[in-house]
């Protein structure tokens with residue numbers, strides 16, 4: 001079992017989050033470069049070129065230039081096996097980000113040094129904070145004019161209510177950017193003109209006490225500023241505390257420039273030393289240790305149409321314990337069935353590889369014939385565990401969607417159901433009725449556009465959509481209540497989801513209170529935990 005232990009202990013699985021354009025793709029690309037996983041800059045995502053990563057699988061994404069879905073990349077570095085989970089930058093897909101974070105053990109937040117925290121950074125941070133996972137901050141684009149590092153740090157602390165610990169400190173920015181001071185090592189890494197536009201250059205190291213060399217390299221003014229800054233940081237900032245980092249209370253902050261590849265490798269080394277290996281996870285049966293020999297995993301994402309040539313659907317699983325083996329039979333807990341996982345795959349930028357084995361911490365993609373739902377558990381036979389489901393976000397935007405061509409009922413229902421199973425939208429309908437007219441609930445309006453686009457391109461169905469005045473949804477807990485007799489406000493309605501659960505949709509907060517007051521005994525829940 002020594003192998004199993006070693007393999008799991010060297011896994012590091014994390015998600016990268018950022019506001020669009022902060023440099024998430026560039027940073028990912030540079031990280032992969034160190035792992036030798038790709039040779040070319042631009043291989044992850046080239047907006048300007050014809051190359052597109054798995055994460056850009058949809059035309060709509062390309063047109064909009066945003067990453068809607070998320071993909072997974074694995075590479076090796078310094079004995080570690082690293083899984084990077086890419087997340088959509090757009091706030092309308094924060095539910096997808098939340099699910100992805102369920103599969104990650106930590107998150108890297110990329111921030112543009114000229115802009116500081118941006119709207120999507122805010123939303124995504126909130127989602128990270130809900131998971132209490134460690135958050136590492138990479139402040140990017142120091143080769144351009146940047147805001148004062150003090151301002152940036154203060155903004156993180158005041159807006160996010162977390163402590164920060166600068167791991168390094170920038171020396172100037174933009175044309176004056178001269179490098180960073182590594183606080184642990186006590187030396188500076190100098191940024192020279194050679195770095196601009198180059199791919200992989202070793203930084204020059206100079207000790208902070210070596211005034212003569214520093215003056216030569218960065219000039220007396222910046223050297224003096226730096227020495228003052230270092231004194232101030234050492235005296236005034238937070239203490240470094242790994243426990244606080246691991247619980248998401250203290251964020252280690254790194255300054256750098258992903259494009260010029262400056263500060264990326266020191267970041268990677270330091271990050272790997274601090275970010276945790278796969279952690280134990282809560283299941284209904286108790287806490288599951290990742291080092292258990294029994295394989296277990298849960299589905300955190302389902303993605304259709306990854307490959308245009310074959311209309312297929314892939315379920316992404318995070319392995320939580322033990323080792324996955326290609327030919328073994330496993331148990332799908334929610335389906336109550338034994339199965340052999342067809343074509344287990346790992347995603348690598350543009351390609352997929354069939355894999356023979358995977359360990360706790362890894363992400364595998366398996367072919368889904370339509371049996372999996374988000375949150376499902378798959379485990380070794382005779383080692384049954386059931387992971388706690390992934391909560392469904394309460395939708396805030398509602399629309400009635402119906403097909404234009406009345407002949408296309410089957411395709412419409414199939415499309416709606418499949419897209420809902422993937423967790424891309426939530427669908428509701430009048431109790432007892434079919435899917436003639438469907439009420440769609442989403443967190444962001446862009447999800448509705450994606451729905452329309454996919455119904456048309458994948459299922460050949462044109463639809464008409466009409467906004468509905470609802471803003472809140474509550475799941476009904478009661479099993480034995482005659483729901484047809486509920487006393488509801490005029491802007492409220494009883495509906496069912498595609499699994500047959502009963503819900504109420506409401507136009508305002510006050511009508512939720514009304515429903516609770518007028519119907520004694522009614523129990524409403526904000527989240528549905530499957």
Ligand code: G4P
Nearest residue numbers: 018020021022023024025026047048141144257258259260
């Ligand atoms: P995203 O995934 O977070 O959306 O950002 P992405 O990496 O695509 O970067 C957005 C833009 O910022 C890109 O320029 C990229 O080259 C640039 N960029 C990223 N990191 C740095 C950095 O450290 N310094 C500077 N100066 N620029 C950086 P673009 O012109 O929009 O796209 P492209 O044509 O270069 O692909």
